[in-house]
Amino acid sequence: MLxxxxxxxxxxxxxxxxVLWRYSNTRNALRCFYSLASWLCSSATALEQCS
Known part of the structure; x- marks a missing residue:
């Protein structure tokens, strides 16, 4: 699973x-990383590992 x-x-x-390399759009890159962080946190929460 992990x-x-x-x-x-x-x-x-x-x-x-x-995305960052092709478009050099910081806002889009930050949004992408933020969505990744949110997804990882929700996944970890399901595993009871999100601090």
Missing amino acids: VMLYAVYILWRRGCAV
Whole structure:
């Protein structure tokens, strides 16, 4: 389960990097990272690991 979450995190982070590199739009990049952080936190909460 955790390995799967980590794999999704890596793929998502790469996607954010591509968005940042291709468009150089800080606002979109921040929104992407924020959505990732929110998703990770909600996933961790389901696992009772979100502080």
